Amino acid sequence: MTNMNQNSAKATRGLLRSYLNTSKRTFIIYPLLVVGFEAALRGGDIIIVPWGAVGLLWGYLQYRLVRAYRGRLGGGGPGLDVPPKRVVTEGPYGFTRNPMYLGHLIFMAGLALTFWSWLALALLAVNMAWFHRRVLKDEEHLRSMFGAEYGDYTAQVKRWIPGVL
Numbered sequence: 001m002t003n004m005n006q007n008s009a010k011a012t013r014g015l016l017r018s019y020l021n022t023s024k025r026t027f028i029i030y031p032l033l034v035v036g037f038e039a040a041l042r043g044g045d046i047i048i049v050p051w052g053a054v055g056l057l058w059g060y061l062q063y064r065l066v067r068a069y070r071g072r073l074g075g076g077g078p079g080l081d082v083p084p085k086r087v088v089t090e091g092p093y094g095f096t097r098n099p100m101y102l103g104h105l106i107f108m109a110g111l112a113l114t115f116w117s118w119l120a121l122a123l124l125a126v127n128m129a130w131f132h133r134r135v136l137k138d139e140e141h142l143r144s145m146f147g148a149e150y151g152d153y154t155a156q157v158k159r160w161i162p163g164v165l
Contacts, residue, residue: 026104052114066091068102069092
């Protein structure tokens with residue numbers, strides 16, 4: 001492969017990664033896909049359940065606000081590509097270890113309810129499994145970075161649902 005082809009392939013992969021990152025997938029691609037699917041399925045008549053939009057708003061705001069909060073207190077990026085400089089245990093992280101990922105899932109539940117969509121429900125189920133596997137990998141990484149401090153935190157705060165799971 002020539003140098004030009006390698007550069008082109010690398011640029012294409014970078015562009016795809018940028019457009020298909022987790023937040024763009026959840027908050028842009030999935031809603032467009034669900035609305036298009038539901039419109040095609042129902043001949044253009046989309047069912048909209050207004051109270052489902054509460055989940056959309058809650059999930060999106062939870063993701064955005066917690067992302068900013070974690071960035072201020074712990075540093076790093078939204079995922080572990082740029083790891084935090086310290087363990088954040090206050091605020092939303094005092095209730096659940098994964099409030100940003102939980103925001104994604106709440107948004108997807110809202111998507112399923114808002115458009116009364118089996119496709120959105122299937123996306124939620126697939127993403128619940130995907131996020132759980134990602135969390136297990138993230139926790140392993142954080143445990144290696146922060147040791148006992150992170151271990152103490154995991155012993156006190158539940159992974160997903162405060163006081164339950």
